[in-house]
Amino acid sequence: MTESPLPFALPDLGEAEIEAVTDAIRSGWVSSGPQVKAFEDEFAALCGDGVTAVTVNSATAGLHLALEAIGIGPGDEVLVPTWTFTATAEVVRYLGAEPVLVDVDPRTFNIDLGAAAAAVTPRTRAIMPVHFAGLPVSPSALRDFAVTHGVRVVEDAAHALPAAAEGEMVGSGASDATVFSFYATKTITTGEGGMVVSRNAEVTDRIKVMRLHGISRDAFDRYRSSVPSWQYEVIAPGYKYNLTDPAAAMGRVQLARAREMRDRRAAIAARYDEAFADTDLQLPDHGPEGTLHAWHLYVVRVPQGDDRDGFIRAMSERGIGTSVHFIPLHKHPYWRDRGALTDDQFPQASAEFERVVSLPVFSSMTDAQVERVVEAVTALRSA
Numbered sequence: 001m002t003e004s005p006l007p008f009a010l011p012d013l014g015e016a017e018i019e020a021v022t023d024a025i026r027s028g029w030v031s032s033g034p035q036v037k038a039f040e041d042e043f044a045a046l047c048g049d050g051v052t053a054v055t056v057n058s059a060t061a062g063l064h065l066a067l068e069a070i071g072i073g074p075g076d077e078v079l080v081p082t083w084t085f086t087a088t089a090e091v092v093r094y095l096g097a098e099p100v101l102v103d104v105d106p107r108t109f110n111i112d113l114g115a116a117a118a119a120v121t122p123r124t125r126a127i128m129p130v131h132f133a134g135l136p137v138s139p140s141a142l143r144d145f146a147v148t149h150g151v152r153v154v155e156d157a158a159h160a161l162p163a164a165a166e167g168e169m170v171g172s173g174a175s176d177a178t179v180f181s182f183y184a185t186k187t188i189t190t191g192e193g194g195m196v197v198s199r200n201a202e203v204t205d206r207i208k209v210m211r212l213h214g215i216s217r218d219a220f221d222r223y224r225s226s227v228p229s230w231q232y233e234v235i236a237p238g239y240k241y242n243l244t245d246p247a248a249a250m251g252r253v254q255l256a257r258a259r260e261m262r263d264r265r266a267a268i269a270a271r272y273d274e275a276f277a278d279t280d281l282q283l284p285d286h287g288p289e290g291t292l293h294a295w296h297l298y299v300v301r302v303p304q305g306d307d308r309d310g311f312i313r314a315m316s317e318r319g320i321g322t323s324v325h326f327i328p329l330h331k332h333p334y335w336r337d338r339g340a341l342t343d344d345q346f347p348q349a350s351a352e353f354e355r356v357v358s359l360p361v362f363s364s365m366t367d368a369q370v371e372r373v374v375e376a377v378t379a380l381r382s383a
């Protein structure tokens with residue numbers, strides 16, 4: 001009785017997405033056009049009045065453009081949690097600035113604002129919090145930090161759609177920019193894609209220019225307005241970071257399903273919480289009362305000193321995919337060698353890294369698949 005392998009993550013795409021993409025192709029607009037515009041408008045409406053949303057072809061591109069738009073450059077330092085994907089830090093290097101890695105709160109894996117305060121220098125210009133797994137960093141604590149230290153805020157919200165804390169949805173706030181990812185395994189997907197949102201028109205205007213070659217008006221506007229379609233001005237050496245219409249068409253369907261897909265993930269997380277209560281695993285933090293957790297990831301921890309890798313192997317032998325989020329940046333050769341970084345400088349991240357395992361939690365999981373994970377984990381981890 002061999003069961004087919006259960007992957008760690010799969011996109012949740014159905015006939016509606018296939019139809020929307022097909023329609024977009026049939027329309028003849030296969031680069032950035034009306035679907036991109038509609039996706040941006042719908043996303044902005046979800047974030048609230050006064051928010052502008054700008055599509056990009058990845059969150060990495062969006063983070064790069066956001067930092068560029070707030071003027072990050074050589075000699076600047078940007079605070080980045082060590083507990084993240086390398087994209088968060090690499091974009092700082094694109095601009096010739098230095099990411100300064102910061103340890104995390106061991107309860108949430110989110111940036112430790114106390115450690116961040118200790119890392120501030122006269123060169124510190126910005127902080128890039130990551131809402132790890134979809135659990136938001138406190139927006140009020142973030143604002144206090146920015147005001148106290150006089151730094152800008154670019155939120156890496158790659159895991160955080162939809163998510164909210166203290167009554168504020170991630171993406172609705174006063175940060176300079178918040179960046180979402182629509183990579184294949186993220187909470188909504190366009191295959192590859194991302195969105196930058198902000199209330200600061202200076203930031204979003206600059207990003208609109210820089211995402212398409214530094215051209216002062218994007219292709220869609222040119223085709224709509226009275227200005228001759230051949231006319232444009234290059235005002236900076238920009239990038240090629242625009243999203244396509246077929247991708248945006250997929251994104252619009254996914255966006256409309258974002259809450260329903262999140263609720264399915266939350267139900268899976270609740271089932272895991274209940275089923276694993278009597279195991280030796282430490283279960284994920286839910287945040288304070290009133291938190292809307294996106295449940296992009298469900299991360300359990302084996303006891304300190306236990307064989308985490310053995311647990312991953314045993315799950316794999318049962319045909320269940322797992323992962324590890326994240327290998328802290330200070331453990332990767334490039335970041336470690338560049339900053340001469342050691343584990344002692346990041347005691348929390350270094351210790352927790354040895355213990356973490358991410359279990360499958362994607363919205364298209366069937367109840368039977370969820371129970372398969374439950375059975376395997378309880379068999380392996382119960383006393």
Ligand SMILES: *Cc1c(COP(=O)(O)O)cnc(C)c1O
Pocket residue numbers: 057058059060061084085087088130156158159180181182183193194
């Ligand atoms: C996935 C991810 C990114 C990068 O997103 P892309 O859309 O693939 O560029 C950035 N930060 C974090 C925390 C991520 O998980």
